[in-house]
Amino acid sequence: MTNTLFIADLHLCNQAPSITSSFLKFLNYEARYIDALYILGDLFDSWIGDDDPNPLHDYLAFSLRQLSIPCHFLHGNRDFLLGRNFAYRAGINLIPDEYVLEVYGQRLLIMHGDTLCANDILYQSYRQIVQCRWVKNLFLAIPIYTRKHIASIIRDYSKRVNNNKKIEIMDVHPQLVTEIMHAYRVSILIHGHTHRPAVHKLEIYGQPAQRLVLGDWNQQGSMVRVSHNDIQLVTFSL
Known part of the structure:
Protein backbone atom coordinates (compact mmCIF):
# COMPACT_ATOMS: atom_id res chain seq x y z
CA MET A 1 0.00 0.00 0.00
CA THR A 2 1.41 3.39 -0.97
CA ASN A 3 1.38 6.25 1.50
CA THR A 4 2.74 9.75 2.11
CA LEU A 5 4.33 10.83 5.39
CA PHE A 6 4.37 14.18 7.21
CA ILE A 7 6.77 15.08 10.04
CA ALA A 8 7.78 18.24 11.93
CA ASP A 9 9.65 19.61 14.93
CA LEU A 10 12.66 17.32 15.05
CA HIS A 11 14.86 20.24 16.21
CA LEU A 12 18.03 18.51 15.02
CA CYS A 13 21.24 19.86 16.57
CA ASN A 14 24.69 18.75 17.69
CA GLN A 15 23.48 18.54 21.29
CA ALA A 16 20.91 15.81 20.51
CA PRO A 17 22.74 13.10 18.51
CA SER A 18 20.17 10.45 19.45
CA ILE A 19 17.40 12.32 17.61
CA THR A 20 19.64 12.72 14.57
CA SER A 21 20.34 8.98 14.65
CA SER A 22 16.60 8.24 14.89
CA PHE A 23 15.91 10.51 11.92
CA LEU A 24 18.55 8.78 9.81
CA LYS A 25 17.00 5.40 10.65
CA PHE A 26 13.62 6.85 9.68
CA LEU A 27 15.02 7.91 6.30
CA ASN A 28 16.58 4.49 5.73
CA TYR A 29 13.50 2.46 6.65
CA GLU A 30 10.13 4.28 6.86
CA ALA A 31 10.93 6.74 4.07
CA ARG A 32 12.11 4.06 1.63
CA TYR A 33 8.67 2.70 0.88
CA ILE A 34 6.51 5.80 0.50
CA ASP A 35 5.41 8.12 -2.31
CA ALA A 36 6.60 11.38 -0.73
CA LEU A 37 7.86 12.96 2.48
CA TYR A 38 6.76 16.37 3.75
CA ILE A 39 8.74 18.13 6.50
CA LEU A 40 6.58 20.82 8.11
CA GLY A 41 9.24 23.03 9.64
CA ASP A 42 11.71 23.04 12.54
CA LEU A 43 13.71 20.18 11.12
CA PHE A 44 16.61 22.03 12.74
CA ASP A 45 16.66 23.60 16.19
CA SER A 46 18.40 26.65 14.77
CA TRP A 47 19.40 27.86 11.34
CA ILE A 48 21.61 30.92 10.92
CA GLY A 49 22.24 30.59 7.19
CA ASP A 50 23.11 28.10 4.48
CA ASP A 51 26.76 29.16 4.82
CA ASP A 52 27.02 27.84 8.39
CA PRO A 53 29.93 25.32 8.25
CA ASN A 54 28.29 22.96 10.78
CA PRO A 55 29.27 19.40 9.67
CA LEU A 56 25.87 18.13 10.83
CA HIS A 57 24.18 20.12 8.08
CA ASP A 58 26.39 18.62 5.37
CA TYR A 59 25.78 15.12 6.72
CA LEU A 60 22.01 15.60 6.77
CA ALA A 61 22.02 17.18 3.32
CA PHE A 62 23.84 14.11 2.01
CA SER A 63 21.40 11.76 3.76
CA LEU A 64 18.33 13.56 2.45
CA ARG A 65 19.74 13.55 -1.07
CA GLN A 66 19.94 9.76 -0.98
CA LEU A 67 16.15 9.52 -0.80
CA SER A 68 14.61 7.99 -3.89
CA ILE A 69 11.27 9.73 -3.28
CA PRO A 70 10.29 13.44 -3.42
CA CYS A 71 10.99 15.33 -0.20
CA HIS A 72 9.26 18.68 0.42
CA PHE A 73 10.08 21.22 3.10
CA LEU A 74 8.25 24.25 4.48
CA HIS A 75 9.84 26.58 7.00
CA GLY A 76 9.32 26.57 10.75
CA ASN A 77 9.98 29.30 13.26
CA ARG A 78 13.45 27.87 14.05
CA ASP A 79 14.69 27.26 10.48
CA PHE A 80 12.92 29.97 8.47
CA LEU A 81 16.31 31.09 7.10
CA LEU A 82 16.95 27.75 5.41
CA GLY A 83 17.49 28.65 1.76
CA ARG A 84 17.87 27.40 -1.75
CA ASN A 85 21.53 26.54 -1.36
CA PHE A 86 20.88 23.91 1.31
CA ALA A 87 17.72 22.76 -0.48
CA TYR A 88 19.78 22.09 -3.61
CA ARG A 89 22.46 20.21 -1.65
CA ALA A 90 19.80 18.14 0.11
CA GLY A 91 17.68 17.54 -2.98
CA ILE A 92 14.55 18.86 -1.25
CA ASN A 93 11.79 21.04 -2.63
CA LEU A 94 10.95 24.27 -0.77
CA ILE A 95 7.20 24.91 -0.60
CA PRO A 96 5.16 27.91 0.69
CA ASP A 97 4.34 28.33 4.38
CA GLU A 98 0.69 27.50 3.68
CA TYR A 99 0.41 24.75 1.10
CA VAL A 100 -2.57 22.88 -0.31
CA LEU A 101 -2.07 19.51 -1.94
CA GLU A 102 -4.20 16.61 -3.10
CA VAL A 103 -3.09 13.19 -1.88
CA TYR A 104 -4.98 10.08 -3.00
CA GLY A 105 -8.10 12.14 -3.67
CA GLN A 106 -7.95 14.03 -0.35
CA ARG A 107 -7.40 17.78 -0.27
CA LEU A 108 -5.03 18.81 2.56
CA LEU A 109 -3.69 22.06 3.97
CA ILE A 110 -0.25 21.79 5.55
CA GLN A 124 3.51 37.20 16.43
CA SER A 125 5.08 40.67 16.72
CA TYR A 126 8.54 39.10 16.85
CA ARG A 127 7.74 36.92 13.85
CA GLN A 128 6.57 39.87 11.79
CA ILE A 129 9.89 41.62 12.40
CA VAL A 130 12.30 38.74 11.77
CA GLN A 131 10.40 37.55 8.69
CA CYS A 132 10.88 40.92 6.94
CA ARG A 133 13.06 40.44 3.88
CA TRP A 134 15.42 43.30 4.77
CA VAL A 135 15.87 41.98 8.33
CA LYS A 136 16.73 38.51 7.03
CA ASN A 137 19.15 39.93 4.45
CA LEU A 138 20.81 42.10 7.10
CA PHE A 139 21.20 39.16 9.48
CA LEU A 140 22.69 36.93 6.78
CA ALA A 141 25.18 39.65 5.86
CA ILE A 142 26.88 39.75 9.25
CA PRO A 143 29.67 37.31 10.26
CA ILE A 144 28.78 33.74 11.24
CA TYR A 145 30.09 34.07 14.82
CA THR A 146 27.91 37.17 15.37
CA ARG A 147 24.87 35.36 14.01
CA LYS A 148 25.51 32.45 16.39
CA HIS A 149 25.71 34.84 19.33
CA ILE A 150 22.48 36.61 18.38
CA ALA A 151 20.66 33.30 17.84
CA SER A 152 21.81 32.07 21.25
CA ILE A 153 20.52 35.20 22.96
CA ILE A 154 17.15 34.90 21.21
CA ARG A 155 16.78 31.20 22.12
CA ASP A 156 17.57 31.85 25.80
CA TYR A 157 15.15 34.76 25.94
CA SER A 158 12.44 32.74 24.20
CA LYS A 159 12.79 29.89 26.71
CA ARG A 160 12.45 32.26 29.67
CA VAL A 161 9.41 33.99 28.19
CA ASN A 162 7.65 30.76 27.16
CA ASN A 163 8.09 29.28 30.64
CA ASN A 164 5.84 32.05 31.95
CA LYS A 165 3.16 31.80 29.27
CA LYS A 166 -0.09 29.94 29.72
CA ILE A 167 -0.51 26.88 27.51
CA GLU A 168 -3.65 28.41 25.97
CA ILE A 169 -1.65 31.38 24.71
CA MET A 170 0.81 29.15 22.89
CA ASP A 171 -1.85 26.92 21.32
CA VAL A 172 -3.79 27.61 18.12
CA HIS A 173 -6.73 30.00 17.94
CA PRO A 174 -9.83 27.88 17.11
CA GLN A 175 -11.59 30.58 15.11
CA LEU A 176 -8.47 31.23 13.03
CA VAL A 177 -8.25 27.50 12.26
CA THR A 178 -11.86 27.55 11.06
CA GLU A 179 -11.29 30.64 8.93
CA ILE A 180 -8.14 29.41 7.23
CA MET A 181 -9.54 25.95 6.50
CA HIS A 182 -12.66 27.55 5.05
CA ALA A 183 -10.59 29.97 2.97
CA TYR A 184 -8.56 27.14 1.44
CA ARG A 185 -11.66 24.91 1.06
CA VAL A 186 -10.13 21.98 2.94
CA SER A 187 -11.47 19.57 5.52
CA ILE A 188 -8.05 18.34 6.68
CA LEU A 189 -5.28 20.45 8.24
CA ILE A 190 -1.89 19.05 9.26
CA HIS A 191 0.57 21.13 11.26
CA GLY A 192 3.19 21.03 14.00
CA HIS A 193 4.78 23.72 16.19
CA THR A 194 2.72 23.32 19.37
CA HIS A 195 4.27 19.95 20.33
CA ARG A 196 0.80 18.77 21.36
CA PRO A 197 0.11 15.75 19.10
CA ALA A 198 -3.58 15.04 18.68
CA VAL A 199 -6.38 14.53 16.17
CA HIS A 200 -9.08 17.18 16.59
CA LYS A 201 -12.51 16.56 15.10
CA LEU A 202 -13.98 19.81 13.82
CA GLU A 203 -16.98 21.23 12.05
CA ILE A 204 -16.22 23.84 9.41
CA TYR A 205 -19.43 25.71 8.65
CA GLY A 206 -21.53 22.60 9.03
CA GLN A 207 -19.11 20.19 7.37
CA PRO A 208 -17.00 17.56 9.23
CA ALA A 209 -13.27 18.25 9.31
CA GLN A 210 -10.17 17.35 11.27
CA ARG A 211 -6.94 18.95 12.42
CA LEU A 212 -3.96 16.65 12.93
CA VAL A 213 -1.17 18.02 15.11
CA LEU A 214 2.30 16.51 14.82
CA GLY A 215 4.40 16.03 17.93
CA ASP A 216 8.08 16.79 18.34
CA TRP A 217 10.74 14.06 18.42
CA ASN A 218 11.90 14.61 21.97
CA GLN A 219 10.48 11.59 23.83
CA GLN A 220 9.02 9.72 20.85
CA GLY A 221 8.72 10.05 17.10
CA SER A 222 5.61 11.47 15.47
CA MET A 223 4.27 11.38 11.93
CA VAL A 224 1.04 11.58 9.98
CA ARG A 225 0.53 8.80 7.46
CA VAL A 226 -1.88 9.41 4.59
CA SER A 227 -2.89 6.46 2.42
CA HIS A 228 -5.62 5.65 -0.07
CA ASN A 229 -7.80 4.38 2.76
CA ASP A 230 -7.23 6.66 5.73
CA ILE A 231 -5.16 9.28 7.53
CA GLN A 232 -3.45 8.51 10.84
CA LEU A 233 -1.37 10.24 13.46
CA VAL A 234 1.33 7.74 14.41
CA THR A 235 3.79 7.81 17.31
CA PHE A 236 6.74 5.50 17.59
CA SER A 237 9.71 4.79 19.82
CA LEU A 238 13.00 6.53 19.13
Whole structure:
Protein backbone atom coordinates (compact mmCIF):
# COMPACT_ATOMS: atom_id res chain seq x y z
CA MET A 1 0.00 0.00 0.00
CA THR A 2 1.41 3.39 -0.97
CA ASN A 3 1.38 6.25 1.50
CA THR A 4 2.74 9.75 2.11
CA LEU A 5 4.33 10.83 5.39
CA PHE A 6 4.37 14.18 7.21
CA ILE A 7 6.77 15.08 10.04
CA ALA A 8 7.78 18.24 11.93
CA ASP A 9 9.65 19.61 14.93
CA LEU A 10 12.66 17.32 15.05
CA HIS A 11 14.86 20.24 16.21
CA LEU A 12 18.03 18.51 15.02
CA CYS A 13 21.24 19.86 16.57
CA ASN A 14 24.69 18.75 17.69
CA GLN A 15 23.48 18.54 21.29
CA ALA A 16 20.91 15.81 20.51
CA PRO A 17 22.74 13.10 18.51
CA SER A 18 20.17 10.45 19.45
CA ILE A 19 17.40 12.32 17.61
CA THR A 20 19.64 12.72 14.57
CA SER A 21 20.34 8.98 14.65
CA SER A 22 16.60 8.24 14.89
CA PHE A 23 15.91 10.51 11.92
CA LEU A 24 18.55 8.78 9.81
CA LYS A 25 17.00 5.40 10.65
CA PHE A 26 13.62 6.85 9.68
CA LEU A 27 15.02 7.91 6.30
CA ASN A 28 16.58 4.49 5.73
CA TYR A 29 13.50 2.46 6.65
CA GLU A 30 10.13 4.28 6.86
CA ALA A 31 10.93 6.74 4.07
CA ARG A 32 12.11 4.06 1.63
CA TYR A 33 8.67 2.70 0.88
CA ILE A 34 6.51 5.80 0.50
CA ASP A 35 5.41 8.12 -2.31
CA ALA A 36 6.60 11.38 -0.73
CA LEU A 37 7.86 12.96 2.48
CA TYR A 38 6.76 16.37 3.75
CA ILE A 39 8.74 18.13 6.50
CA LEU A 40 6.58 20.82 8.11
CA GLY A 41 9.24 23.03 9.64
CA ASP A 42 11.71 23.04 12.54
CA LEU A 43 13.71 20.18 11.12
CA PHE A 44 16.61 22.03 12.74
CA ASP A 45 16.66 23.60 16.19
CA SER A 46 18.40 26.65 14.77
CA TRP A 47 19.40 27.86 11.34
CA ILE A 48 21.61 30.92 10.92
CA GLY A 49 22.24 30.59 7.19
CA ASP A 50 23.11 28.10 4.48
CA ASP A 51 26.76 29.16 4.82
CA ASP A 52 27.02 27.84 8.39
CA PRO A 53 29.93 25.32 8.25
CA ASN A 54 28.29 22.96 10.78
CA PRO A 55 29.27 19.40 9.67
CA LEU A 56 25.87 18.13 10.83
CA HIS A 57 24.18 20.12 8.08
CA ASP A 58 26.39 18.62 5.37
CA TYR A 59 25.78 15.12 6.72
CA LEU A 60 22.01 15.60 6.77
CA ALA A 61 22.02 17.18 3.32
CA PHE A 62 23.84 14.11 2.01
CA SER A 63 21.40 11.76 3.76
CA LEU A 64 18.33 13.56 2.45
CA ARG A 65 19.74 13.55 -1.07
CA GLN A 66 19.94 9.76 -0.98
CA LEU A 67 16.15 9.52 -0.80
CA SER A 68 14.61 7.99 -3.89
CA ILE A 69 11.27 9.73 -3.28
CA PRO A 70 10.29 13.44 -3.42
CA CYS A 71 10.99 15.33 -0.20
CA HIS A 72 9.26 18.68 0.42
CA PHE A 73 10.08 21.22 3.10
CA LEU A 74 8.25 24.25 4.48
CA HIS A 75 9.84 26.58 7.00
CA GLY A 76 9.32 26.57 10.75
CA ASN A 77 9.98 29.30 13.26
CA ARG A 78 13.45 27.87 14.05
CA ASP A 79 14.69 27.26 10.48
CA PHE A 80 12.92 29.97 8.47
CA LEU A 81 16.31 31.09 7.10
CA LEU A 82 16.95 27.75 5.41
CA GLY A 83 17.49 28.65 1.76
CA ARG A 84 17.87 27.40 -1.75
CA ASN A 85 21.53 26.54 -1.36
CA PHE A 86 20.88 23.91 1.31
CA ALA A 87 17.72 22.76 -0.48
CA TYR A 88 19.78 22.09 -3.61
CA ARG A 89 22.46 20.21 -1.65
CA ALA A 90 19.80 18.14 0.11
CA GLY A 91 17.68 17.54 -2.98
CA ILE A 92 14.55 18.86 -1.25
CA ASN A 93 11.79 21.04 -2.63
CA LEU A 94 10.95 24.27 -0.77
CA ILE A 95 7.20 24.91 -0.60
CA PRO A 96 5.16 27.91 0.69
CA ASP A 97 4.34 28.33 4.38
CA GLU A 98 0.69 27.50 3.68
CA TYR A 99 0.41 24.75 1.10
CA VAL A 100 -2.57 22.88 -0.31
CA LEU A 101 -2.07 19.51 -1.94
CA GLU A 102 -4.20 16.61 -3.10
CA VAL A 103 -3.09 13.19 -1.88
CA TYR A 104 -4.98 10.08 -3.00
CA GLY A 105 -8.10 12.14 -3.67
CA GLN A 106 -7.95 14.03 -0.35
CA ARG A 107 -7.40 17.78 -0.27
CA LEU A 108 -5.03 18.81 2.56
CA LEU A 109 -3.69 22.06 3.97
CA ILE A 110 -0.25 21.79 5.55
CA MET A 111 1.67 24.43 7.50
CA HIS A 112 4.11 24.71 10.37
CA GLY A 113 1.44 26.07 12.69
CA ASP A 114 3.05 29.07 14.41
CA THR A 115 0.87 31.57 12.55
CA LEU A 116 -2.21 29.87 14.02
CA CYS A 117 -1.17 30.86 17.56
CA ALA A 118 -2.80 34.29 17.31
CA ASN A 119 -3.17 34.68 21.09
CA ASP A 120 0.61 34.78 21.46
CA ILE A 121 0.81 38.45 20.56
CA LEU A 122 4.44 38.84 21.65
CA TYR A 123 5.57 35.99 19.39
CA GLN A 124 3.51 37.20 16.43
CA SER A 125 5.08 40.67 16.72
CA TYR A 126 8.54 39.10 16.85
CA ARG A 127 7.74 36.92 13.85
CA GLN A 128 6.57 39.87 11.79
CA ILE A 129 9.89 41.62 12.40
CA VAL A 130 12.30 38.74 11.77
CA GLN A 131 10.40 37.55 8.69
CA CYS A 132 10.88 40.92 6.94
CA ARG A 133 13.06 40.44 3.88
CA TRP A 134 15.42 43.30 4.77
CA VAL A 135 15.87 41.98 8.33
CA LYS A 136 16.73 38.51 7.03
CA ASN A 137 19.15 39.93 4.45
CA LEU A 138 20.81 42.10 7.10
CA PHE A 139 21.20 39.16 9.48
CA LEU A 140 22.69 36.93 6.78
CA ALA A 141 25.18 39.65 5.86
CA ILE A 142 26.88 39.75 9.25
CA PRO A 143 29.67 37.31 10.26
CA ILE A 144 28.78 33.74 11.24
CA TYR A 145 30.09 34.07 14.82
CA THR A 146 27.91 37.17 15.37
CA ARG A 147 24.87 35.36 14.01
CA LYS A 148 25.51 32.45 16.39
CA HIS A 149 25.71 34.84 19.33
CA ILE A 150 22.48 36.61 18.38
CA ALA A 151 20.66 33.30 17.84
CA SER A 152 21.81 32.07 21.25
CA ILE A 153 20.52 35.20 22.96
CA ILE A 154 17.15 34.90 21.21
CA ARG A 155 16.78 31.20 22.12
CA ASP A 156 17.57 31.85 25.80
CA TYR A 157 15.15 34.76 25.94
CA SER A 158 12.44 32.74 24.20
CA LYS A 159 12.79 29.89 26.71
CA ARG A 160 12.45 32.26 29.67
CA VAL A 161 9.41 33.99 28.19
CA ASN A 162 7.65 30.76 27.16
CA ASN A 163 8.09 29.28 30.64
CA ASN A 164 5.84 32.05 31.95
CA LYS A 165 3.16 31.80 29.27
CA LYS A 166 -0.09 29.94 29.72
CA ILE A 167 -0.51 26.88 27.51
CA GLU A 168 -3.65 28.41 25.97
CA ILE A 169 -1.65 31.38 24.71
CA MET A 170 0.81 29.15 22.89
CA ASP A 171 -1.85 26.92 21.32
CA VAL A 172 -3.79 27.61 18.12
CA HIS A 173 -6.73 30.00 17.94
CA PRO A 174 -9.83 27.88 17.11
CA GLN A 175 -11.59 30.58 15.11
CA LEU A 176 -8.47 31.23 13.03
CA VAL A 177 -8.25 27.50 12.26
CA THR A 178 -11.86 27.55 11.06
CA GLU A 179 -11.29 30.64 8.93
CA ILE A 180 -8.14 29.41 7.23
CA MET A 181 -9.54 25.95 6.50
CA HIS A 182 -12.66 27.55 5.05
CA ALA A 183 -10.59 29.97 2.97
CA TYR A 184 -8.56 27.14 1.44
CA ARG A 185 -11.66 24.91 1.06
CA VAL A 186 -10.13 21.98 2.94
CA SER A 187 -11.47 19.57 5.52
CA ILE A 188 -8.05 18.34 6.68
CA LEU A 189 -5.28 20.45 8.24
CA ILE A 190 -1.89 19.05 9.26
CA HIS A 191 0.57 21.13 11.26
CA GLY A 192 3.19 21.03 14.00
CA HIS A 193 4.78 23.72 16.19
CA THR A 194 2.72 23.32 19.37
CA HIS A 195 4.27 19.95 20.33
CA ARG A 196 0.80 18.77 21.36
CA PRO A 197 0.11 15.75 19.10
CA ALA A 198 -3.58 15.04 18.68
CA VAL A 199 -6.38 14.53 16.17
CA HIS A 200 -9.08 17.18 16.59
CA LYS A 201 -12.51 16.56 15.10
CA LEU A 202 -13.98 19.81 13.82
CA GLU A 203 -16.98 21.23 12.05
CA ILE A 204 -16.22 23.84 9.41
CA TYR A 205 -19.43 25.71 8.65
CA GLY A 206 -21.53 22.60 9.03
CA GLN A 207 -19.11 20.19 7.37
CA PRO A 208 -17.00 17.56 9.23
CA ALA A 209 -13.27 18.25 9.31
CA GLN A 210 -10.17 17.35 11.27
CA ARG A 211 -6.94 18.95 12.42
CA LEU A 212 -3.96 16.65 12.93
CA VAL A 213 -1.17 18.02 15.11
CA LEU A 214 2.30 16.51 14.82
CA GLY A 215 4.40 16.03 17.93
CA ASP A 216 8.08 16.79 18.34
CA TRP A 217 10.74 14.06 18.42
CA ASN A 218 11.90 14.61 21.97
CA GLN A 219 10.48 11.59 23.83
CA GLN A 220 9.02 9.72 20.85
CA GLY A 221 8.72 10.05 17.10
CA SER A 222 5.61 11.47 15.47
CA MET A 223 4.27 11.38 11.93
CA VAL A 224 1.04 11.58 9.98
CA ARG A 225 0.53 8.80 7.46
CA VAL A 226 -1.88 9.41 4.59
CA SER A 227 -2.89 6.46 2.42
CA HIS A 228 -5.62 5.65 -0.07
CA ASN A 229 -7.80 4.38 2.76
CA ASP A 230 -7.23 6.66 5.73
CA ILE A 231 -5.16 9.28 7.53
CA GLN A 232 -3.45 8.51 10.84
CA LEU A 233 -1.37 10.24 13.46
CA VAL A 234 1.33 7.74 14.41
CA THR A 235 3.79 7.81 17.31
CA PHE A 236 6.74 5.50 17.59
CA SER A 237 9.71 4.79 19.82
CA LEU A 238 13.00 6.53 19.13
